[in-house]
Amino acid sequence: MKKFLSVVSLLMALMMLCTSALANEQKYDEPVTVHFVRSTDDTLDANYFSQHPDKTMTDNLWCDLFRDELNINVEYDWIVKSGDEYDQKLAAELAVGAIPEFVNVTALQAKQLYEAGLIMPLDEIYNEYATEQTKRVMLETGTSPFDAVTFDGQLYALPVVGETLMIADLMWIRTDWLEKLNLPVPTTMDELIATAKAFAEADFDGNGVNDTIGMAVSKTPWDQLFTLKGFFNAFDSYPEIWVDDGTGKLVYGSTLPGTKDALATLHQMYVDGLLDPEFAVKDDGKVAEATTSGKCGIMFGAQWNSIYPLQNSKNLEPEGQWQAFPIVTATDHKAKAQTDVGTTAWTVVRKDCEHPEAVVKMYNLFIDKCWGPNNENGVYYAPLDSESIWKLSPVTPTKPDKNLNAFLDLEAARQSGDFSQVTGEGYSILQKLQAFESGSEEGFALWGWERIYGAEGAYGVLNYYKENNLTQDMMFVGAPTESMTLYMSYLKDLQNETFVKIITGEETIDAFDRFVENFYANGGDAITEEVNEWYASLK
Known part of the structure; x- marks a missing residue:
């Protein structure tokens, strides 16, 4: 034992010397x-x-x-x-x-x-x-x-x-609301819309006012909070990333046919009062007020959303419960959640x-x-x-796959009952999970971490995506092309403006077809050609 301790002490001393060096x-x-x-x-x-x-x-x-x-x-x-x-x-x-x-x-x-x-x-x-x-x-x-x-x-x-995988959208849902209404977790788009409608009409806060939103969306729907990426992915649409069209060519995901179906569905949800009528002008902070105050029970977003803003929802309603699930599908096959370069x-x-x-x-x-x-x-x-x-820190380079590896280490420990081998970041997370499970006031503030790394955590869903090939990766990872520098900023503005107008009914769904035409006519053709020249060079 003394010899073992001496070796450990020596290793620790060497590690400290490395840091000092x-x-x-x-x-x-x-x-x-x-x-x-x-x-x-x-x-x-x-x-x-x-x-x-x-x-x-x-x-x-x-x-x-x-x-x-x-x-x-x-x-x-x-x-x-x-x-x-x-x-x-x-x-x-x-x-x-x-x-x-x-x-x-x-x-x-x-x-x-x-x-x-x-x-x-x-x-x-x-x-x-x-x-x-x-x-x-x-x-x-x-x-x-x-x-x-x-x-x-x-x-x-x-x-x-x-990390690339952590960018993939998840579907966050109030499971306590599902239980109150005796509803299953939605797996199809029709079920999701029915759930959103049931949530909006349930008046869970009992104020007698029609002020519950079916699904939370912000004015920046392609980021990682209150997004629409996972919603569009259900229709085999992958906004703002380049994907293989099945013929060996890359195509801009926003122009895919499924995008039109997604927009038509969102418009109907808007008409039916399932979306906030002011979503197009509300930033994440404003939209978070709805989830925090119990006015919304469905959102798409990243794995970390349970820490913010959903922890605030839990703080105000301790009996409430959010959980991450795979995105639904609107087709006859499982949906793939889009990722981007990490x-x-x-x-x-x-x-x-x-x-x-x-x-x-x-x-x-x-x-x-x-x-x-x-x-x-x-x-x-x-x-x-x-x-x-x-x-x-003003610089924040991240170790890729660290989060998934930490979850897998914790999951293996949960299965074996032996947590002694959990080290590094996994150990830091384990301390948070144990603090939450203790039932202490301080531990309650770590509910968001349990929703990510616990047995029902978001990383379990992301690992499910990975193991079942249910991600659609960004296929263009080269330097921005010459035409991207000239045209892409305008084309993204055109896209976002058109999509919002379609959802709100200011334009009909036919505006999508005009958008695709304008996309290619105003630089998209040149960008697509350059992207595919790069893609061909890899083969």
């Missing part, structure tokens, strides 16, 4: 100040700042860590709410070339900045300063996140790598930046603290008392 090797001799811009969202406000009102975006444990271990001071040129406000401000800044030292952008924006000569290549800096651990994590999903921002043979941005943002560096290597050092430290061999995941990523704390 990383910090000492990368720490600046003199303080360095770096400038970012960023957005903040409702999850940070609800899960962190509400509990730590004395903290700010520049005074928190992540900023302290970068200062103490790297001698890097983090400052923000501006901070706004995520969503339209951030997108509009960033677009306005980029349009006039007023970019900060470091900023997260889309692959398309990265290409535009490259073409404008405003950002620097990062190949040499990344190869010199990225640790082997960072390089391994960044390549876990292959080279596509790097390929998307490689222009003329040089890397111009660092991928904020993420990487949706890239960090670019302004051309005249004095310390471009600083961002690579910050990537190293973030990955090491969250998933390194000596990680402090329970402190810097997902502590018991402060969810979303990882979002305080």
